[in-house]
Amino acid sequence: MATGSKSEQAYAAVKARIVDGTYSPGYRLVLAAIAKDLGVSVVPVREAIRRLEAEGLVTFERNIGATVSGIDPTEYLYTMQTLSIVEGAATALSAPLIGPADIARARAVNEDMRECLQHFDPVRFTALNQDFHSILFEQCPNPHILDLVHRGWNRLASLRSSTFRFVPGRAHESVDEHEALLRLIEAGAGAEEIEKSARRHRAATLDAYLAQSNAGSLNTR
Amino acid sequence: MATGSKSEQAYAAVKARIVDGTYSPGYRLVLAAIAKDLGVSVVPVREAIRRLEAEGLVTFERNIGATVSGIDPTEYLYTMQTLSIVEGAATALSAPLIGPADIARARAVNEDMRECLQHFDPVRFTALNQDFHSILFEQCPNPHILDLVHRGWNRLASLRSSTFRFVPGRAHESVDEHEALLRLIEAGAGAEEIEKSARRHRAATLDAYLAQSNAGSLNTR
DNA sequence: GAGTACGAAATCGTATACGAAGTAATATGG
């Protein structure tokens, strides 16, 4: 473990529990309870929660306390839209740095995803999906953009574990879009084209969700 | 003032001092000193600083303390590039909601900027520039994206007050690009076109800076 | 004279304690 700082430790622990679904959206984060649970004082816990607030993982209200944010479909929509933008940019910026070996790895992951569609394993599918995109991001030379992408993923993770958003036909399309994206990168396509493709990939998932849930529409392009 | 929470008060105060340049980049933020200065205890100050860290305005190191981040040209570059992306998106998403009255206000501001070029008033020019873009952003329906834009502006503000980055010819071009952008919006151009224009507007400023400073190039498109 | 070891000062990190604000339960009057 060797975190050193207890504040850091609290931050990591609470974040992990939000992302893995132990604390689902709406869960009330009581300082004293978490402090006792982690064997530390309330001060580091409080600090950790304020940091998580800045990342958008929890909502904090004065004299009321913190709750795990999420649930709200509108919030999901905002997050997905933002992610489509920063993810698209991150992918485009990474593209020139992606070599054949990375492409091969990504393609292997994508084939595993295709496999998952046979046995209907949405959990593994989701994990592989993250792996796939991680391969395409990780080389992004701009750490700020990469950070924004990670924050978006964390937000989605906290939502996913509670209300599992899964749109039937979408998974198949997704795998095909991945392959198309890989070919673009392989072919050395321009940054603009790659960005557009990556952005539409996520926007399509959002659109599918909106169509299914009949939620209020929003211009996702 | 009626801030209510002292933590909030400390947050606002320190943030303001960073943005207005009282605490310039590299400034060492000593908890006890700030606490005494604000007439509060160190705990709220500490919390405030951790929040500012999450926004990227300060850098925090364990057992060492916080310093106002900035200065580094690389950081400037990352911030501008990120801003070009989120700003472009925010402008495009706002565009359909911008009415003739907003256009008129923005145009008036832009003409004031043109005026500033005559008497060479870079400080006012910068302020008006922020006003101009604010008019185009404020209506962005996605609060997350809007928040990212604001964070970027804050980062730039902290840089600007110390090392004033001003590229000679750039200001004139900038005003012209503003006018072009307004015409696009007026004409009801597509979101894609508006986004590209807004993005290039900022990217051009970055490119001008890079060309002047002979810093290592980066693919800004 | 340069480098290292030691010690003192400064600063951060966390715990504990108490006061403030909000919430829920209960009692009381209509």
Added chain:
DNA sequence: CCATATTACTTCGTATACGATTTCGTACTC
């Protein structure tokens, strides 16, 4: 029986205190 006021409880907000870590200055040795 319902509405409202009061009380008790929960939880947050901040101050103070002390231990841990780093940094800087000084003395000592080679």
